[in-house]
Amino acid sequence: MDQLPITLKTWLVSFAPEAYRELVSAIISTAAIIGVFASLFALTTVLERKGLGRIQNRFGPNRVGPFGFLQPVADGIKALIKEDIVPRAADSVVHFLAPLVLVAPVFLALAVIPMGRNLVAIDLDSGVLFFFAVGAATELSVFMAGWSSRNKYSLLGAMRAIAQMISYEVPLILSSVSVIMIAGSLSTVAIVDSQAGGLANWFVFTPWGLAGFILFMIAAAAESNRSPFDLPEGESEIIAGYYIEYSGFKFALFFLGEYIGMFAVSGMAITLFLGGWHAPFGFLEWVPSYFWFFGKLLILIAGFIWVRGTLPRLRMDQLMNFAWKFMLPMALVNLVAAGLWHLLGTGVSRWLICSLVVVGPYILLGRTLFHSNNVGKRIYRYAE
């Protein structure tokens, strides 16, 4: 049962002629990833809308199909039959390419995520590096979309997106470097293997791991343009940001790309910090490994939805200050903590020292950055 997808694949590949086996195997892996994650996308859109509705004491979609779970089908049909509008002034080639340039890399990024025991499309020796390199390509697509639409709102949105994504790329990568330091490998499979053996070995249950995980998730929310970092879209300010001029299926592709990007980065968080496909306890090992991966993924997605339902959108200066004045120093401090963790051997002392190294700067930074400017109760003065 655990190896069912792999046996299925080898069985399918065995039908192909000898020369094409490698190609067929690659195609099957790709098709499986696209199929699984596209359906997960459909499921997530409806769950997100229902969850947000419940957070706001509404029902959410409940009209199409049982409990509204066929809503994404209706949305998909609508997106497909909508008119595809390309503005006359737009650069039509770049305008057309932008959604594809977004969707292709986010699916590529999924290729290095181990979703179960032996269940990884390609086990690269530098998988983490590949992931971040490919993930950075989404910035290109965002700017292509913003620039080619020839619309001031979309250009503003694209510029915001670029500024935000580049700023948050730094803490995102730095927080994952601590894991690479401890695991001693860039291979995602090796990182997952180093966390084998239950909850205690997951990196998230160490001081540097917890801090790294939180930093990683914050940066991930910013990377995937999720609320509260959804300034590039900013419906109330710049309408829809860089995809203002997109309609129909191109818009749906952007939407898809954004969600798949969120899944990919959540999958990376699981790989780096949450023990990948490993079960939390030894006696739960009989549950197929991919259930654990997708269970963890759904929990992280639920967290994203919860945050989206809670936090208001940041202002641009707050966003930048947070990235450069808080996230970056904390990520660097976290590297020091991870180094100390490695050097101090096993014992209680390293828990204490590493916790201090992480928590001290956190409190100090929090005090100096966010409480120094005398924010009191606002006093309103009216004309006499």
Add this chain to the structure above:
Amino acid sequence: MLGKGIIKGMAETARNFVGSYVSEDRLTTVQYPEERLPQKEAARNFPFLVYDGTEAEAGLRCVACQICEKECPPQCIYITKSKDRKPDHAGKPQFYPAIFDIDISVCMSCQICVEVCPFDAIKMDTEFELSTTDRFGGLLQHKGDLSRSNTYFQKLHPTDAAEADARLAAERAKAEAKAKADAEAKAKAAAAAKPAAPAPQPAPVEPAVAK
């Protein structure tokens, strides 16, 4: 400490999320086609024609005076007067509308037609599910579509209906009293004229009201 506010906010939204499943009172949404809110008595949408009794054609209160047609600000009413007459609710022969059309795509629900009608013949409906696939013919309502019984009106706007009914009953009573007085006067005149000349009859009088 940094992040305390975020945790507080997250707890609040989590409470809302769970609470919406636990207590039904939190969900204020009325799921419209299945559930409906009761309408306010003063609700109004488009006009309709009132008829007394059970037959729309016979009991229609409208006498085709065309005041509403003239007063209608967007001019959405079209009336053609009949050639013949039929008795109204008090038994008096009146014209009736041969054609009475209201284009509800033009109507602005101002209720002026209701206010100017001296016969309490046109009132405001509360029906709002009027969508149609034909925006010309589908939204042009003819006399048959517009006619509603008085009982429907009484159910819709009880206060207004009671007022109108009282007014009409008073009118009817007056007409009856007048008819009775006329009949008495006629009888008296006949009695007075009998001894002198029994032959000449007075000009034909309108028939007295039944009931």
